[in-house]
Structures are given as structure tokens and as C-alpha cells.
Amino acid sequence: MADAALLSPQDPAWTEALDRVRHDIYHIPEYVRLDAGLTGGTPVAYRYDEAGRVFLLPLLLRPVPDTDLQDAISPYGYPGPVGSDDAAFWSRAAGTMTELLCTEGVVTAFARLHPLLPGHSEALAVAGTLVNHGETVSIDLTLSPDELWSQTHRSHRNQIGKATRAGVEITFDDWSRFDEWIDTYHATMRRVGATAFYFFSAAHFHRLRTALADHVHLAVATLDGEVLGGNLFFEYAGTMHTHLQSTADAPIHYADKLLYHAVRMWGRDRGNTVYHLGGGVGGSADSLFRYKSQFGSGRQDFHTWRVITDPCNFEKLAGPATADSLMGRFPPYR
The missing domain is CATH 3.40.630.30 (Gcn5-related N-acetyltransferase (GNAT))
Structure with missing residues (x-):
């Protein structure tokens, strides 16, 4: 039956x-x-x-x-x-x-x-x-740190190094910086000319954190105490997804590249097996897809x-x- x-x-x-x-x-x-x-x-x-x-x-x-x-x-x-x-x-x-x-x-x-x-x-x-x-990009977190680094495009590697030398720091799950990160998210949406749908309210973000509890995490990039941007991401049953990444309207010293690198290493250390970055806008092979593709070699059809x-x-x-x-x-x- x-x-x-x-x-x-x-x-x-x-x-x-x-x-x-x-x-x-x-x-x-x-x-x-x-x-x-x-x-x-x-x-x-x-x-x-x-x-x-x-x-x-x-x-x-x-x-x-x-x-x-x-x-x-x-x-x-x-x-x-x-x-x-x-x-x-x-x-x-x-x-x-x-x-x-x-x-x-x-x-x-x-x-x-x-x-x-x-x-x-x-x-x-x-x-x-x-x-x-088109395709989406993923990173195999079962690889060694050296293998993950070798799959990273040399320009990204260079800029991750510059961010580190500039003193950019990445902290995880410091929810006291959540509202500051939300401000950088809204700044990013204005910068890229996003539609009204993507201007999620602060109340929505706080409901998201409450609803998903330990499955949602926040990585924040700071320099001299100032929030340069961050990555809101999911972790569930060994799989990680970037939900939303953003940067402030200011010099960010390549904090965006360092964020992706830090999040994948954090996820690997916790025993996750794959980090899914998503694809380009609408799945297209656009500049966003090319940016993500330089962090890892995993490709899958969407x-x-x-x-x-x-x-x-x-x-x-x-x-x-x-x-x-x-x-x-x-x-x-x-």
C-alpha cells in the first residue's frame, strides 16, 4: 500500500x-x-x-x-x-x-x-x-591542509597572506557582533543592487539563529576591533554551506578571502566532510562562480x-x- x-x-x-x-x-x-x-x-x-x-x-x-x-x-x-x-x-x-x-x-x-x-x-x-x-563549487574537507591550500588559486593564496599580515582576525560564533555583521550584509546588498527580497531584516536573522540553534555559525573578520565582514554558514550532518557572506563599505584588506579559508579549516577540524560554496547568480558561470571556484576543485550540476x-x-x-x-x-x- x-x-x-x-x-x-x-x-x-x-x-x-x-x-x-x-x-x-x-x-x-x-x-x-x-x-x-x-x-x-x-x-x-x-x-x-x-x-x-x-x-x-x-x-x-x-x-x-x-x-x-x-x-x-x-x-x-x-x-x-x-x-x-x-x-x-x-x-x-x-x-x-x-x-x-x-x-x-x-x-x-x-x-x-x-x-x-x-x-x-x-x-x-x-x-x-x-x-x-550550471555548476556549483564544493571543497572536499577530507583533504589535508596542504592539499586544500594547493587547490586554492595563487591569487587567493597571495591575498589570504596579505590579510593575515595586515592583522585581520577571524572569530567564530561571537554573537555579540551579530548586529554589526548584519549591517555589513545590508551594505553588501546595497552595493550589488540586490532586489528587496534579499534585504532580510535583523529580526529574521535572529529568528534564524534561534530556529537552527547549533547548526548555524558566524565567522566575523575584524581589524583593530572593526568588523570588515563575515560569513553566516550552516553545519549539518557533515555538510557545510555558506548561507550569506558580506563585507563592509570600507577597505577590507582581503578579509573575504581569509574568511573562506578560515571557515573551511574550522569545518575540517570539526570533522565535516564537504563545504558547499554554491554557484554564480542563477547558477551561471559568472564572476561570482569564478571567485568561488578558485577555493576548491569540487564541481556538481545544479x-x-x-x-x-x-x-x-x-x-x-x-x-x-x-x-x-x-x-x-x-x-x-x-
């Missing part, structure tokens, strides 16, 4: 499913509930059970303006589906998800897949459309998964589905 349901974060079945499969911090209910507060969406997890196997996908349900319909998107980050290792099972889980979401008035679903976790993309492609956005769960209502909102509407901005009616 198979069973499919949409779970609330309070449902113990969500955590029980995660206990049975490899997953990351983006899948836990505390993270999804927190992220829902940014957009006003309803946090849920699609869970499919069959003969001792389980499949789970966190989602945020959002009302479609001027309709009684909804659509579903991933929380921020990489909370793609996780589940038992069986391609045929994943195919049935994905197909059943489409049917269940349609009965709930959900028109489309959009999910960001996790670049590091195992999955069966061929099964997802049957139920929807997979789009490859995909999104787009599903039309209610073709009739999708056509009313966006017209007939085309390659452009499936491969471009999705859903196209947003």
Missing part, C-alpha cells in the same frame, strides 16, 4: 521521514517554517510512503493572485527531494505528487535540487522538466525541477505550455 500526504511542520511524520533518508538542513521543518515567514507562504512537506520506502520534498504553498488557486516553490537554498534509493519508486512518488497537488488546487511546483545529495533525476524528468543551470500539476488552469493563467515557458522563468504567470 502506498500513502501520500502534505505534512505541516508540526507533524512528527516529517521528522520521522528524514530520520530514514540522507538529507540536509534545508529539509528540516524548522528551516522551512522560518523561510515561509519571508514570503507569507504555507510550509508543507510532500511525503510518499510505499513498502518501507519514503520520499519527501519541502514546499511553500503560495496563493496565485486574483484566483482561488495556489502554486508551490522550494524554500530558499537546496531543499530538493530526498528519498530511498529506487528510481522506480521515485517515479511513482513524483507522479503521485502531481495528482495530490492538483487536488489541493496547486497549479505548478518548482523545486531546487540539492547538488550534493543522491537522487533519481531521470524519474523526476518523467513527471516534469529538469533545467540544468538543476531545478518544474512541474505543471494542473494543465487546464495553467493554460488559463499562462497559455499553452511551451519550451520557453518550461525552461525560462517559472511559473511564467508570476
Whole structure:
């Protein structure tokens, strides 16, 4: 017998499913509930059970303006589906998800897949459309310090040395500097011309720290007591992710390079196995990707998964589905 349901974060079945499969911090209910507060969406997890196997996908349900319909998107980050290792099972889980979401008035679903976790993309492609956005960068923390240093581009190595000689210091989990770091984050967002979404409030950052507890850490770079920037990052089950990195509107003496180096060494010393830096904007091979790629040699593909769960209502909102509407901005009616 198979069973499919949409779970609330309070449902113990969500955590029980995660206990049975490899997953990351983006899948836990505390993270999804927190992220829902940014957009006003309803946090849920699609869970499919069959003969001792389980499949789970966190989602945020959002009302479609001027309709009684909804659509579903991933929380921020990489909370793609996780589940038992069986391609045929994943195919049935994905197909059943489409049917269940349609009965709930959900028109489309959009999910960001996790670049590091195992999955069966061929099964997802049957139920929807997979789009490859490029690569992300990761660092193998099982390497020796010398091997990690040798994988670092010579320009980064040179600038890490300059930062050290200038007296830049990195401290970890000094939460008394959190609000100062938040100021540098907002300064960074203004500098790069970020959209309003990325100007997370100080209250959100403090809720994030409370919700994720020991899984979120702060590395702060200082010089003569002044905060030059910092790295807010996650640590969960041996995997680390940079969540947000920022620098102040001032000479920073290459503190950004020293931060990445210090965080990876900190993570290695604690027994973590991989440090995921992410990719470029939208997954592209842009200057941000090239910057990150000079810290380590790990590369993995980043995909999104787009599903039309209610073709009739999708056509009313966006017209007939085309390659452009499936491969471009999705859903196209947003």
C-alpha cells in the first residue's frame, strides 16, 4: 500500500521521514517554517510512503493572485527531494505528487535540487522538466591542509597572506557582533543592487539563529576591533554551506578571502566532510562562480525541477505550455 500526504511542520511524520533518508538542513521543518515567514507562504512537506520506502520534498504553498488557486516553490537554498534509493519508486512518488497537488488546487511546483545529495533525476524528468543551470563549487574537507591550500588559486593564496599580515582576525560564533555583521550584509546588498527580497531584516536573522540553534555559525573578520565582514554558514550532518557572506563599505584588506579559508579549516577540524560554496547568480558561470571556484576543485550540476500539476488552469493563467515557458522563468504567470 502506498500513502501520500502534505505534512505541516508540526507533524512528527516529517521528522520521522528524514530520520530514514540522507538529507540536509534545508529539509528540516524548522528551516522551512522560518523561510515561509519571508514570503507569507504555507510550509508543507510532500511525503510518499510505499513498502518501507519514503520520499519527501519541502514546499511553500503560495496563493496565485486574483484566483482561488495556489502554486508551490522550494524554500530558499537546496531543499530538493530526498528519498530511498529506487528510481522506480521515485517515479511513482513524483507522479503521485502531481495528482495530490492538483487536488489541493496547486497549479505548478518548482523545486531546487540539492547538488550534493543522491537522487533519481531521470524519474523526476518523467513527471516534469529538469533545467540544468550550471555548476556549483564544493571543497572536499577530507583533504589535508596542504592539499586544500594547493587547490586554492595563487591569487587567493597571495591575498589570504596579505590579510593575515595586515592583522585581520577571524572569530567564530561571537554573537555579540551579530548586529554589526548584519549591517555589513545590508551594505553588501546595497552595493550589488540586490532586489528587496534579499534585504532580510535583523529580526529574521535572529529568528534564524534561534530556529537552527547549533547548526548555524558566524565567522566575523575584524581589524583593530572593526568588523570588515563575515560569513553566516550552516553545519549539518557533515555538510557545510555558506548561507550569506558580506563585507563592509570600507577597505577590507582581503578579509573575504581569509574568511573562506578560515571557515573551511574550522569545518575540517570539526570533522565535516564537504563545504558547499554554491554557484554564480542563477547558477551561471559568472564572476561570482569564478571567485568561488578558485577555493576548491569540487564541481556538481545544479538543476531545478518544474512541474505543471494542473494543465487546464495553467493554460488559463499562462497559455499553452511551451519550451520557453518550461525552461525560462517559472511559473511564467508570476
